Structure formats: structure tokens, C-alpha cells
Amino acid sequence: MIEVICNDRLGKKIRVKCNPDDTVGDLKKLLAAQATRRRPPPTRPARATPAPQTGTRPEKLRIQKWYTVYKDHISLDDYEIHDGMGLELYYN
Amino acid sequence: MSLLPTESRSRDPVSTDWDDIQRRLGNLPPLEEAASALAWEPEEASDRALQQRLGPAEGGAPGCSDDASADTDALEQWRAERLAQLKGLAGGFGTLVLITREQFVAEVNRAGDGVGVVVFLHKPKHYPSAYMEVLLERLAAKHRAVKFCRIGHHDCIPDYPDANLPTLLMYRDDDLLRQCVGLAAFGGDAYGVDDVEWELAEAGLVSTDLPANPHAQRHRTRRSMDSIPSMAVKETGSEVSASIEETNRVRAELGLKPLAEGKGSNKEAEAAERGRELAAQRKQEAEEEAMRAKLEDAKRKRQLHAKVSGKGIGEQLDGEEMDSAAAWPAGLGERYDEMDEESQLSGALVGHSTDDFKAGEDVVLTLADESILDEKEGSYALREGDELLENYDEPKERATVRLDGSGSVDEARLKKLAAVKQRLAAQQASGGKKKLRKKSRASAGALDLDAMAAAEAAEEESAEVDAELYSALARARRVGKMTSERRSEDHAAARLQAQLEEAERWAAERRDEGGIPAGDDAPPPEGSIEFSETSEFIKSVQAKEEIDEAAAGSDLPSVSSGLAAALQMARTRNMLGEEKEAAGRMFDSKGAGLHNYEEGSEAEKGVQLNYFDEYGRKMTQKEAFRQLSWKFHGKGPSKKRKEKRMAAFEAQMTEQKDDRAMAYMGVLQRAQQSTKSAHVTAKQRKADKPAPKKPKLG
Numbered sequence: 001m002i003e004v005i006c007n008d009r010l011g012k013k014i015r016v017k018c019n020p021d022d023t024v025g026d027l028k029k030l031l032a033a034q035a036t037r038r039r040p041p042p043t044r045p046a047r048a049t050p051a052p053q054t055g056t057r058p059e060k061l062r063i064q065k066w067y068t069v070y071k072d073h074i075s076l077d078d079y080e081i082h083d084g085m086g087l088e089l090y091y092n
Numbered sequence: 093m094s095l096l097p098t099e100s101r102s103r104d105p106v107s108t109d110w111d112d113i114q115r116r117l118g119n120l121p122p123l124e125e126a127a128s129a130l131a132w133e134p135e136e137a138s139d140r141a142l143q144q145r146l147g148p149a150e151g152g153a154p155g156c157s158d159d160a161s162a163d164t165d166a167l168e169q170w171r172a173e174r175l176a177q178l179k180g181l182a183g184g185f186g187t188l189v190l191i192t193r194e195q196f197v198a199e200v201n202r203a204g205d206g207v208g209v210v211v212f213l214h215k216p217k218h219y220p221s222a223y224m225e226v227l228l229e230r231l232a233a234k235h236r237a238v239k240f241c242r243i244g245h246h247d248c249i250p251d252y253p254d255a256n257l258p259t260l261l262m263y264r265d266d267d268l269l270r271q272c273v274g275l276a277a278f279g280g281d282a283y284g285v286d287d288v289e290w291e292l293a294e295a296g297l298v299s300t301d302l303p304a305n306p307h308a309q310r311h312r313t314r315r316s317m318d319s320i321p322s323m324a325v326k327e328t329g330s331e332v333s334a335s336i337e338e339t340n341r342v343r344a345e346l347g348l349k350p351l352a353e354g355k356g357s358n359k360e361a362e363a364a365e366r367g368r369e370l371a372a373q374r375k376q377e378a379e380e381e382a383m384r385a386k387l388e389d390a391k392r393k394r395q396l397h398a399k400v401s402g403k404g405i406g407e408q409l410d411g412e413e414m415d416s417a418a419a420w421p422a423g424l425g426e427r428y429d430e431m432d433e434e435s436q437l438s439g440a441l442v443g444h445s446t447d448d449f450k451a452g453e454d455v456v457l458t459l460a461d462e463s464i465l466d467e468k469e470g471s472y473a474l475r476e477g478d479e480l481l482e483n484y485d486e487p488k489e490r491a492t493v494r495l496d497g498s499g500s501v502d503e504a505r506l507k508k509l510a511a512v513k514q515r516l517a518a519q520q521a522s523g524g525k526k527k528l529r530k531k532s533r534a535s536a537g538a539l540d541l542d543a544m545a546a547a548e549a550a551e552e553e554s555a556e557v558d559a560e561l562y563s564a565l566a567r568a569r570r571v572g573k574m575t576s577e578r579r580s581e582d583h584a585a586a587r588l589q590a591q592l593e594e595a596e597r598w599a600a601e602r603r604d605e606g607g608i609p610a611g612d613d614a615p616p617p618e619g620s621i622e623f624s625e626t627s628e629f630i631k632s633v634q635a636k637e638e639i640d641e642a643a644a645g646s647d648l649p650s651v652s653s654g655l656a657a658a659l660q661m662a663r664t665r666n667m668l669g670e671e672k673e674a675a676g677r678m679f680d681s682k683g684a685g686l687h688n689y690e691e692g693s694e695a696e697k698g699v700q701l702n703y704f705d706e707y708g709r710k711m712t713q714k715e716a717f718r719q720l721s722w723k724f725h726g727k728g729p730s731k732k733r734k735e736k737r738m739a740a741f742e743a744q745m746t747e748q749k750d751d752r753a754m755a756y757m758g759v760l761q762r763a764q765q766s767t768k769s770a771h772v773t774a775k776q777r778k779a780d781k782p783a784p785k786k787p788k789l790g
Contacts, residue, residue, distance in 0.1 A: 001336075005331070013330050015333035017351055022348065033321050034323050034334055035332065057320070083355045
């Protein structure tokens with residue numbers, strides 16, 4: 001089990017726990033799940049909240065390391081992504 | 093009624109005089125006389141109680157009693173009508189009611205038990221709000237049991253974003269059941285009353301006849317977001333992280349394996365492991381090979397030793413089994429007999445001729461089947477004491493005899509064969525070809541004993557000729573090649589040997605007959621030549637000495653054969669011409685001797701291009717090019733230039749002819765003669781006149 005930190009440089013820093021033999025696509029799914037913020041439904045007084053969830057879809061995410069864009073079908077192990085490594089998160 | 097919000101009118105239908113007049117005239121539609129239809133008007137409180145009891149039962153559907161009395165039916169009907177009236181009179185239900193913030197709690201949270209309240213947040217002059225209002229009014233009229241209220245959006249929630257309008261909040265018994273925020277909740281822009289009704293039904297406030305959610309398919313974004321499982325994350329500072337359990341749960345949802353132990357796969361370690369395994373395997377194999385080789389070696393040695401069994405000579409001597417080494421050959425015959433002769437020696441090649449040993453001797457034969465020495469062809473390594481050129485000598489021929497099947501040799505037969513061959517060769521050389529041909533064919537082909545006997549007879553006839561031949565051969569041997577061991581001539585020696593034996597036999601006979609003491613002093617019989625090893629050896633030595641003397645005279649090392657010898661001979665007789673030494677880079681100029689350069693020839697000087705002008709003068713390169721350019725371009729020099737050139741040429745000509753220097757010399761000479769002095773003073777103009785003597789002034 002390794003922990004990878006994805007930094008979005010816009011204030012989002014997400015630590016994801018995953019297996020080394022997971023693919024980058026799986027990592028993106030986990031990222032999307034962790035990055036999505038869901039607010040619980042509001043109680044009274046009726047402070048009706050705005051849209052309940054701000055999240056990103058995995059298809060929209062792009063993981064990079066400098067100018068190397070990581071492809072979805074290759075495992076983290078093959079990319080030599082080790083524990084504690086920081087990756088850059090961009091959006092398509 | 094106009095669509096303008098006329099709350100007061102809906103509650104208390106008060107009519108003005110003007111309106112009455114208009115109604116009388118027929119300009120305005122008549123008032124609904126619901127209130128005046130019935131005689132009695134119940135109290136408010138009891139009305140409310142009744143309404144509450146009836147409760148959410150919408151439309152006030154009267155519970156039909158099974159009492160089939162007409163009176164009760166009519167009563168019931170009347171009661172139902174009255175209830176409906178009440179509902180309409182009661183207000184707050186059946187229509188959209190405006191409330192304020194202060195009234196919110198009272199109206200909404202304390203609307204009554206089981207009363208569903210729909211709060212609509214609206215904004216004036218906002219189209220979606222107005223649209224929703226219209227729909228709600230219709231729904232309010234339809235679902236009279238539900239209280240529909242509306243409140244200004246800022247009133248309810250300060251700074252409420254416009255994007256969230258229209259918003260519906262649904263309450264019951266002080267619980268917020270549902271909230272529908274924004275157009276998206278109703279299915280986007282083009283939503284209708286059905287959508288709103290559906291939402292109300294979803295909350296449980298109303299019952300609807302709609303089979304399915306009208307705006308279900310419009311919520312596409314919602315579904316994709318739903319595919320992303322929700323995760324409980326902790327936010328520490330700026331970092332968002334989740335626990336292992338939460339991660340595992342989500343992984344299961346996504347269809348991934350749960351988190352595994354350990355950090356990273358050990359691919360490198362695995363590869364190293366495999367490498368080590370392979371190396372160990374190879375090492376083991378090498379060891380096995382070595383073992384096998386050792387075993388085979390030992391086996392081979394054992395086999396060899398088995399062959400070479402028994403004691404060696406030295407051991408035997410030490411063990412005192414033998415007296416001396418000389419006794420060893422004596423036992424050879426026995427040992428030889430022990431071995432299986434036939435199998436081992438049949439067809440073997442013996443490196444001797446049969447004449448090398450006499451009958452009755454025990455000789456150790458040398459087998460010449462294979463070479464003993466490990467001589468590789470073309471070996472360039474110089475061994476000490478050996479000359480490389482020995483490798484290129486012709487192989488020394490040895491007289492060999494092949495053993496037949498039984499490992500023995502029929503000497504007589506072989507001898508006859510050899511003699512016949514020699515005879516044929518000699519006769520061919522001397523020239524009796526025709527005679528020999530038949531014989532050769534016959535004898536060579538058939539090898540009959542009869543033919544050989546005939547040949548032998550012929551041989552004896554020309555014994556004298558043979559003697560001459562022999563002497564000539566001996567001479568040649570003496571002078572010529574003493575180093576080579578050509579045994580082919582020994583065929584003559586074979587004959588000599590035969591003669592020698594004859595002579596010995598004769599001597600023996602004489603001894604036997606005459607009883608003359610046999611001694612070495614006995615003079616040899618007439619007509620016979622005595623040969624012995626010693627005499628031959630001495631003669632060969634003498635011959636060698638002669639050659640050495642001849643060679644010692646010259647300074648040069650005596651070369652006996654080859655190109656060097658030929659050259660030496662030629663040089664001594666001045667047959668070779670002048671030899672130029674090819675030293676240095678002579679080749680470069682002379683062209684490796686391919687051309688013959690005579691002295692001063694054009695070939696030696698090289699190519700020279702000389703151009704002459706119209707006057708016949710040799711032109712320099714510059715002038716030559718100038719002339720060439722004139723011809724090429726078709727333009728010559730200008731007139732002036734031509735004149736200049738002409739003038740220059742004439743000046744040159746006159747210069748050549750008019751040699752002023754020589755003229756001066758002539759004048760000088762004459763002056764010298766006249767003045768009888770070597771010098772000439774410059775003032776003197778006329779040389780032939782002697783200068784007038786000036787009187788010397790005191």
C-alpha cells in the first residue's frame with residue numbers, strides 16, 4: 001500500500017492510498033471520489049444550500065509529472081511511482 | 093377576476109356600489125354566491141377543528157356511509173358541499189399565501205399536525221419565480237389539504253443566490269422533508285406542473301397519478317456524479333485524506349482490490365534472485381562437467397595403463413630379473429609371440445626395406461603408419477636449433493614395406509619385384525625401349541614368376557653393362573648430393589649386395605674345398621670390387637672435403653643451391669650488368685623503371701609549352717595569356733597600344749643591335765691606347781687627342 005499525494009496547485013492537495021499494481025485510471029477514480037465534496041442536506045432553519053456537490057469526474061483529471069503525462073492503462077509500479085511521491089493534478 | 097394579486101378580494105368578497113350597478117347592467121359577471129347559498133355560517137374555531145379532523149384527506153372526500161337512507165345521503169352531500177365551501181372560505185389552503193419572516197415560524201413550523209406546508213421562495217420580477225407561482229396556484233387549488241405559502245427570498249434567507257430560484261421547501265410537523273433548489277430540481281428550463289407535482293409527491297405531501305418522474309431523464313449530470321462514490325475524508329490543513337477503511341470501502345464500490353500490505357512490488361529483488369539462481373545453476377553444471385571429464389580421463393588412463401602393463405626394463409633391472417639391458421631383446425621374441433601377431437600387424441607399413449637386414453637377424457622394425465612427432469603443417473614456431481626451412485624440404489622418402497595379412501613379408505618375392513622394376517627403369521634410361529615395352533607390360537601387369545625368371549636371366553647377361561653403370565653412378569654420388577639420402581640408388585646396391593653374397597659364397601666354397609684359412613688378408617677375386625662400410629664412408633668424407641676446399645676460396649658464403657647460387661655464379665663470371673642501387677625514393681622520379689629516360693630528352697625534362705609572338709620572340713606567361721584573350725574575345729589591343737608595342741619592339745631591336753656598352757668599351761680601349769693609361773677622365777671628350785698639357789702654376 002502506498003500513499004500518493006496529488007497536488008492541484010489551486011489549493012487541492014489529496015492524499016490517496018493505493019496499491020502499487022493499481023493502474024493510473026484507478027488512481028484517478030479514487031482521486032475523484034476523494035476530491036468530491038458532498039454537503040449533507042440542511043436542517044432548519046431553512047438555510048437552503050447551493051448545489052450539493054462539487055466534484056470532478058475521473059475522465060476530466062490528468063496526472064502529470066513535469067511534462068510526462070501518465071497514461072491510464074499503466075500501473076503505478078511500472079511508472080515507478082513510489083510511496084510518498086507527489087504528482088501534479090491538472091484538468092482537461 | 094383579474095390576475096393581479098388580490099388577496100383581500102379572495103378572502104372577503106366585498107363588492108362596491110359601482111360594481112353592483114355594473115353587475116345589474118350586465119357589464120360585470122355576477123358574483124359567486126357561495127356564501128349566500130347556505131343559511132348558516134359556522135364559527136371559525138369549530139370550522140378549524142372540523143378541518144383538522146378531516147386533515148390530509150384531500151378534496152374533503154366524504155367518507156360515504158353505507159346507510160342507504162335518502163335523508164342521510166342528502167345530508168352527506170350537503171355536508172360535503174359545506175366542507176368544500178369551508179375550505180375555500182377558510183383560506184390558507186387552496187391558494188398561494190404570502191407570508192413574512194416573522195410569520196414563518198407560526199405558519200410553517202406550527203401549521204398544524206399532519207399539515208403539509210410548501211414554502212416557495214420567490215423573487216418579484218423574476219420570470220422563473222413568476223412561472224412557478226402560477227403553477228403553484230394551480231396546484232394549491234388542486235391539493236387543498238396542503239398549505240402553499242410564498243415568501244420573499246431575501247426575507248427568508250438573506251443573500252440567497254438568484255441561481256437557486258425557484259426553491260421549494262416542504263415541511264410537515266416541523267420537519268423539513270424535502271427541498272427543491274433551482275430549475276435543475278424540476279428538470280431544467282422546460283419544466284411543467286407535472287414536475288412540481290412529482291416533487292411534492294416525492295416529499296409525500298400529495299398523492300399523484302403520475303406514473304413516473306417526468307423529469308427523470310433530464311438529470312444526466314446527476315447520474316454521472318452518482319457514479320462517483322462518496323467518501324468521508326478528513327481535511328488536515330490543506331490536505332485531504334481518507335482512512336484505510338474508507339478507502340477500502342470505496343475501492344470495493346469501484347471494483348478494485350483492497351489495499352495490500354507492503355510498499356511496492358519487489359521487482360528488482362525478484363530479478364536479482366532469478367539472476368542468482370541462474371548463476372548457481374550454471375556453476376553446478378560446470379562442476380558436473382568437470383567431474384565427468386575427470387572420470388573420463390581416469391578411465392582413459394586406466395585403459396592405457398592396462399595396455400602398458402608389466403615392468404619396464406629399468407624396473408626389471410632393479411628387480412634383478414634381468415642381468416643387463418642387452419638381455420631384453422632376447423626375451424622380445426617370446427613376448428612378441430605372446431601377442432596376437434596377425435591382428436595387430438596385418439597391413440602395417442614398415443619403415444625399412446627388406447634388404448636392410450640379413451636373414452636370421454632379429455631386428456626391431458619401425459612402423460611407419462603414422463608420424464610419431466606431433467608435427468603440424470605450417471608451423472611457424474621456431475624450435476631451438478631447428479631451421480624453419482626444414483619444414484619446406486621435401487619429405488624424406490623411406491623405403492617402406494607393407495606387411496601382408498599374416499604380418500610377414502615374402503622377401504624373395506619382394507626382391508624380385510624390386511629388381512625387375514629397377515631393371516626396367518635402367519633400361520628405359522639407356523634407351524632400349526621397344527624391347528622393354530613388351531616386357532614391361534607383361535611383367536608389370538602379371539608379375540609371373542616365369543617372367544621374372546626371364547628378366548633375371550636377361551639381367552645376368554648384361555652384368556658388364558651394369559658394372560659400368562654402377563661406376564658412373566658412384567662417381568655422380570661422390571660429386572653431387574651427398575646430403576640427401578636417396579635410397580633409390582640402393583637398388584643398385586641391392587645387386588651389389590647380391591654379388592657380394594655370391595663372392596662370399598664363392599669364398600666359403602673355396603675355403604671348404606681348399607681348406608685355405610679364411611682370413612681377411614685373402615686377396616679379393618679378380619674382377620670383383622670389394623666394398624665395405626668403412627671404405628664407402630671414407631670416400632664420402634673425401635668428396636665432402638673437396639667441396640669444402642672449393643668453397644673456402646671465395647669470401648662469399650658458399651651457397652650450393654637455389655637462386656642465390658645461380659646469382660653467385662653469374663656474378664663471378666660478370667654476366668650481370670651494372671646494378672643501380674635502388675635507394676630512397678628513386679622510384680618516384682623514375683617511375684618505377686617503367687619508362688626509359690634518356691639524358692636530356694624531352695621525357696626527362698617534362699612537357700614545356702612555349703608561345704612565340706608575331707616577331708618570333710618567346711612570350712612570358714602574361715603576354716601569352718593576353719594574346720590568347722585577344723583571340724578569344726575577338727578584340728585586340730587599341731591602335732595606341734599597338735603603336736606602343738611596335739615602338740617597344742623597335743627599341744628592343746635597336747638595343748640589341750646598338751650595343752652602347754660595347755661601343756663605350758671600344759672608345760675606352762682606344763682612349764687607353766692613346767693615353768697609355770688605364771683610366772679615362774670624364775672631361776676628356778676627344779679620346780684620340782691627347783689632353784693639352786697645362787702649364788703648372790708655381
